[in-house]
Amino acid sequence: MNKLSNQRAWLFVVPVVLLVAFNALIPLMTVVNYSVQETFGNNQFFWHGVGWFEQVLKSERFHASLLRQLAFTTMILLIEVPLGIAVALCMPRKGPWVSVCLVLMALPLLIPWNVVGAMWNIFALPDIGLLGKMINGLGIDYNFTQQPVAAWVTTVLMDVWHWTSLVVLLTYAGLCSIPDAYYQAARIDGASGWAVFRFIQLPKLNRVLTIAILLRFMDSFMIYTEPFVLTGGGPGNTTTFLSIDLVKIALGQFDLGPAAAMSLIYFMVVLLVCWIFYTAMMRNEGQS
Amino acid sequence: MAKITLEGIRHSYPSDGREQIWALEEISQVWEDGGAYALLGPSGCGKTTLLNIISGLLKPTRGNILFNTDDVTETTTSARQIAQVFQFPVVYDTMTVFDNLAFPLKNRGLPKTEIIPRVHEIAAMLDLTESLDRRASGLTADGKQKISLGRGLVRSDVNAILFDEPLTVIDPHLKWQLRSKLKQLHQQVGTTMIYVTHDQTEALTFADKVVVMFEGKVVQVGTPQELFEMPRHTFVGHFIGSPGMNVLPCNTDENGVRCLGVSLGLIEKQPGKGNQLEVGVRPEFVFFDELGIPVRVNKVDDLGRYQVVEVEADGQILKMVVPESESIPSENPCISFDLDFTKLYRDGWMVDSEETA
Amino acid sequence: MSRSVKWLVPTIYILFLMLPIYWLISMSFKTTNEILGAFSLWPQEFTLENYKKIFTDPTWYNGYINSLIYVVINTVISVSVALPAAYAFSRYRFLGDKHLFFWLLTNRMAPPAVFALPFFQLYSATGLFDTHIAVALAHCLFNIPLAVWILEGFMSGVPKELDETAYLDGYSFWRFFVRIFIPTIAAGIGVAMFFCFMYSWVELLLAKTLTSVNAKPIAATMTRTASTSGYELGLLAAAGTLTIIPGAFVIYFVRNYIARGFALGRV
Numbered sequence: 001m002n003k004l005s006n007q008r009a010w011l012f013v014v015p016v017v018l019l020v021a022f023n024a025l026i027p028l029m030t031v032v033n034y035s036v037q038e039t040f041g042n043n044q045f046f047w048h049g050v051g052w053f054e055q056v057l058k059s060e061r062f063h064a065s066l067l068r069q070l071a072f073t074t075m076i077l078l079i080e081v082p083l084g085i086a087v088a089l090c091m092p093r094k095g096p097w098v099s100v101c102l103v104l105m106a107l108p109l110l111i112p113w114n115v116v117g118a119m120w121n122i123f124a125l126p127d128i129g130l131l132g133k134m135i136n137g138l139g140i141d142y143n144f145t146q147q148p149v150a151a152w153v154t155t156v157l158m159d160v161w162h163w164t165s166l167v168v169l170l171t172y173a174g175l176c177s178i179p180d181a182y183y184q185a186a187r188i189d190g191a192s193g194w195a196v197f198r199f200i201q202l203p204k205l206n207r208v209l210t211i212a213i214l215l216r217f218m219d220s221f222m223i224y225t226e227p228f229v230l231t232g233g234g235p236g237n238t239t240t241f242l243s244i245d246l247v248k249i250a251l252g253q254f255d256l257g258p259a260a261a262m263s264l265i266y267f268m269v270v271l272l273v274c275w276i277f278y279t280a281m282m283r284n285e286g287q288s
Numbered sequence: 289m290a291k292i293t294l295e296g297i298r299h300s301y302p303s304d305g306r307e308q309i310w311a312l313e314e315i316s317q318v319w320e321d322g323g324a325y326a327l328l329g330p331s332g333c334g335k336t337t338l339l340n341i342i343s344g345l346l347k348p349t350r351g352n353i354l355f356n357t358d359d360v361t362e363t364t365t366s367a368r369q370i371a372q373v374f375q376f377p378v379v380y381d382t383m384t385v386f387d388n389l390a391f392p393l394k395n396r397g398l399p400k401t402e403i404i405p406r407v408h409e410i411a412a413m414l415d416l417t418e419s420l421d422r423r424a425s426g427l428t429a430d431g432k433q434k435i436s437l438g439r440g441l442v443r444s445d446v447n448a449i450l451f452d453e454p455l456t457v458i459d460p461h462l463k464w465q466l467r468s469k470l471k472q473l474h475q476q477v478g479t480t481m482i483y484v485t486h487d488q489t490e491a492l493t494f495a496d497k498v499v500v501m502f503e504g505k506v507v508q509v510g511t512p513q514e515l516f517e518m519p520r521h522t523f524v525g526h527f528i529g530s531p532g533m534n535v536l537p538c539n540t541d542e543n544g545v546r547c548l549g550v551s552l553g554l555i556e557k558q559p560g561k562g563n564q565l566e567v568g569v570r571p572e573f574v575f576f577d578e579l580g581i582p583v584r585v586n587k588v589d590d591l592g593r594y595q596v597v598e599v600e601a602d603g604q605i606l607k608m609v610v611p612e613s614e615s616i617p618s619e620n621p622c623i624s625f626d627l628d629f630t631k632l633y634r635d636g637w638m639v640d641s642e643e644t645a
Numbered sequence: 646m647s648r649s650v651k652w653l654v655p656t657i658y659i660l661f662l663m664l665p666i667y668w669l670i671s672m673s674f675k676t677t678n679e680i681l682g683a684f685s686l687w688p689q690e691f692t693l694e695n696y697k698k699i700f701t702d703p704t705w706y707n708g709y710i711n712s713l714i715y716v717v718i719n720t721v722i723s724v725s726v727a728l729p730a731a732y733a734f735s736r737y738r739f740l741g742d743k744h745l746f747f748w749l750l751t752n753r754m755a756p757p758a759v760f761a762l763p764f765f766q767l768y769s770a771t772g773l774f775d776t777h778i779a780v781a782l783a784h785c786l787f788n789i790p791l792a793v794w795i796l797e798g799f800m801s802g803v804p805k806e807l808d809e810t811a812y813l814d815g816y817s818f819w820r821f822f823v824r825i826f827i828p829t830i831a832a833g834i835g836v837a838m839f840f841c842f843m844y845s846w847v848e849l850l851l852a853k854t855l856t857s858v859n860a861k862p863i864a865a866t867m868t869r870t871a872s873t874s875g876y877e878l879g880l881l882a883a884a885g886t887l888t889i890i891p892g893a894f895v896i897y898f899v900r901n902y903i904a905r906g907f908a909l910g911r912v
Contacts, residue, residue, distance in 0.1 A: 105659065
């Protein structure tokens with residue numbers, strides 16, 4: 001759509017800008033402020049330059065939690081996106097079951113995040129949880145509070161449980177908007193089921209899938225509450241993701257300088273990845 | 289290529305209600321090999337349903353479909369070797385024009401050496417050669433519709449090409465161009481073509497034979513001329529021609545049919561049962577005649593090449609087409625019907641009639 | 646894949662989704678003794694004690710009321726300021742529009758953990774700490790960009806001719822906007838509200854940071870139970886079960902829009 005040039009459109013945007021700026025810029029300035037200063041208590045601050053940034057970037061602790069974060073995000077994207085597409089493809093297109101499916105599937109999305117953590121905690125605990133009992137019943141020694149591998153599996157499983165539905169709903173919505181004529185044309189052209197997926201469904205899903213992946217990337221990269229309630233970042237530090245580590249440093253140890261520096265680096269990483277996505281998406285749109 | 293025979297096809301879509309509603313009621317129809325047919329009718333008369341049954345996208349509730357002598361009722365769409373062009377252009381967005389055209393052939397496992405020349409041949413026919421390397425999604429609506437058509441033509445073994453209102457989304461000035469292209473292609477490749485439309489001009493210019501459908505039934509099959517001169521159903525009279533046929537209530541007495549308060553000099557050959565008897569006469573076959581039925585002229589529309597005159601007699605409104613050169617009588621106008629083209633209809637269907645001596 | 650096994654995939658998936666929820670609900674009807682004692686698939690000594698406690702203890706039920714209040718305030722603010730902004734983005738070009746849009750989206754990407762402490766300081770300084778409005782405003786940080794993004798998508802799907810026709814018919818801008826445009830994108834507004842409600846309802850970190858007593862959300866009340874009074878698992882499960890209900894209600898109301906609306910207006 002070719003848009004009209006109209007500078008007065010700014011007036012429409014002002015309320016949004018003010019509200020978001022109040023929430024974003026002032027706290028961001030505070031963070032920037034802390035990140036370049038050193039304090040010895042008593043509200044006395046000294047210029048520290050980029051020292052905290054250097055310290056964070058060089059710290060093994062930061063490397064470790066960043067690595068864990070990347071591993072976690074990659075894993076859940078690799079599981080949730082294909083699984084979500086598969087479930088959406090198998091869902092009925094019409095009939096009374098559609099509503100039932102959609103409502104039940106959307107349910108996990110609207111449960112407060114700490115409840116999700118708590119729910120999975122009592123679900124997976126080896127002594128009182130259904131899942132824990134079942135796995136141990138199969139003869140596998142499983143205790144997510146003590147075994148790093150079990151903790152990881154449980155955390156990933158919880159995230160899959162929590163968020164795959166978002167991918168399903170988006171994909172399903174995308175699938176429903178493909179006109180019947182495409183499927184009919186494919187049948188006439190003798191296309192196989194795979195060809196229908198590859199040349200009709202996937203291209204038409206391009207946009208919703210981009211949104212789904214973007215949302216899943218952002219949310220999983222910021223994940224805090226669910227793993228914090230489930231495992232508390234443990235055993236040891238094995239499930240301490242970036243946010244958990246950050247809160248530990250900032251509120252637990254009150255190391256404001258390093259926490260602020262880490263916040264900014266963290267934010268930059270998210271921004272960078274999203275920017276790459278955003279430009280790729282826009283370029284794709286420009287082509288078609 | 290094949291002759292397509294429909295034997296007693298009925299279809300109803302699944303519905304929640306107890307009553308079964310037939311979208312198609314009992315259709316038996318033969319489509320000769322190599323014919324250019326138009327399937328004409330108003331929206332919702334079952335044209336698309338019938339088309340989808342022929343291509344196998346729908347399985348009829350009752351009845352059989354034969355290609356030549358083979359029963360294909362249970363055969364899948366792709367095995368029927370049918371091509372179909374839809375109302376809205378369907379192209380595979382991510383592929384180039386070349387790949388779009390080659391898609392049906394690749395799916396059927398043809399070797400590259402056969403695909404490439406074939407695609408170029410079809411592209412040349414459709415004037416698509418220059419855009420072969422472009423992404424199909426970037427083309428205009430008529431370009432896309434050419435691609436869907438091309439995907440049908442590219443298979444040398446298609447039994448028939450079906451068109452489902454293919455020109456709906458095309459700009460008017462390109463419509464005409466594409467329609468003559470279709471006609472030309474039909475002469476070039478000689479495949480059976482069935483063209484669904486609700487536009488009589490499209491149907492009459494494209495087809496050798498027009499199949500008129502109404503409320504799930506085929507009401508008449510004929511050449512454009514037959515449809516014009518001998519509408520077998522009052523619906524055909526209404527639907528084809530502009531303005532449509534005049535249909536007037538009438539009754540009979542010992543002298544034959546009386547209409548507009550006068551005896552027409554027409555009798556029903558075999559007086560049949562049924563409730564409603566009507567007289568149908570096209571505006572083209574009504575003329576001013578000093579000895580005819582007195583009428584009042586309501587209005588005159590001058591359309592340039594001819595005039596459409598609306599007259600009233602005995603409380604009935606009639607339309608008549610009067611040549612541009614002829615003047616409208618100003619005093620005591622009277623009209624007559626050309627009895628050769630005045631037909632009797634009982635319950636909507638034409639009945640045999642003859643002129644009384 | 647053949648038609649006969651196709652329904653199995655969503656069925657198994659839904660079963661997987663329902664299992665933890667079932668466990669939570671079943672546990673909410675168990676006594677603490679039963680939970681910690683013998684393992685049982687369903688409550689042996691069925692009890693409503695846990696629910697009774699929640700409905701009679703003000704620290705519990707106030708948590709629900711607090712949560713609902715700030716969620717509703719946030720949803721209303723986010724959608725009403727996002728509407729004109731999304732209209733501007735979808736219809737006009739103006740200085741810095743693309744950058745502004747991207748900047749808005751970046752706030753959706755800001756990890757709440759980054760902002761927790763500065764938020765605490767900011768809202769303490771402005772005297773809003775421990776009020777519903779504080780949480781509602783804080784959640785605007787990620788909900789406004791999301792609402793603008795969703796609504797912009799829907800509005801771009803509405804042809805510009807609609808606006809032009811309305812102006813030709815003599816509508817003033819605001820009358821057109823309220824009487825014609827908003828009803829046209831009702832589904833989009835529904836979806837935007839759904840997402841705002843969802844993200845505000847489920848967020849805990851900021852809500853917990855910005856409240857202490859008066860506006861304490863239910864989710865935070867639960868963490869307190871978990872940490873201070875030992876593991877009162879039955880009570881925790883009952884509280885958790887109750888937090889699912891508002892979400893279930895919201896989904897039920899938007900169920901017919903889900904399939905259409907989740908495509909975010911343009912595919």
